[in-house]
Amino acid sequence: MNVEIVTIGDELLIGQVVDTNSAWIGQQLGDAGFRVTKKTTVGDVEQDIREAIDGAFNRVSIVLLTGGIGPTKDDITKHTLCNYFNCRLSFSEEVYQNIVDLLNRSGRAMNELNRSQAMVPDGCIVLQNEAGTAPATWFEKVLEV
Numbered sequence: 001m002n003v004e005i006v007t008i009g010d011e012l013l014i015g016q017v018v019d020t021n022s023a024w025i026g027q028q029l030g031d032a033g034f035r036v037t038k039k040t041t042v043g044d045v046e047q048d049i050r051e052a053i054d055g056a057f058n059r060v061s062i063v064l065l066t067g068g069i070g071p072t073k074d075d076i077t078k079h080t081l082c083n084y085f086n087c088r089l090s091f092s093e094e095v096y097q098n099i100v101d102l103l104n105r106s107g108r109a110m111n112e113l114n115r116s117q118a119m120v121p122d123g124c125i126v127l128q129n130e131a132g133t134a135p136a137t138w139f140e141k142v143l144e145v
Helices: 021-031 047-061 077-085 093-106 112-116
Strands: 002-008 035-042 062-066 088-089 120-122 125-127 136-138
Touching: 002 021, 002 047, 021 062, 021 112, 035 047, 047 077, 047 093, 077 088, 077 120, 093 112
Parallel strands: 002 035, 002 062
Antiparallel strands: 088 120, 125 136
């Protein structure tokens, strides 16, 4: 089965951060028998993210997004996904507790940006993150044939 990866973040486009996420994801997908056919990188611009998702869904049935959901003020991916999938952000106590536990284990203090990561789209399945504060979200879209 073919898969596309969309990486999101201005920091990727300007070379401030090296994209290791999609390399790891691509390797894991290949090992699991999937074929990554394309990788697209876009900045933190809603229209660019939407166009990348639409373009990918025109070619494949599985699209993986990475980036754009960190504890910073410029990350708009969650809001964009809510607009795209017609849902809203809701506070998740489970995600919040996962973030609290992770920060406590690492000796870091909770701040408002970390707390905001417990706001998740209500139209998705939330996958807890044991290594970081940003949970993964799983959306399903019915593709027209």
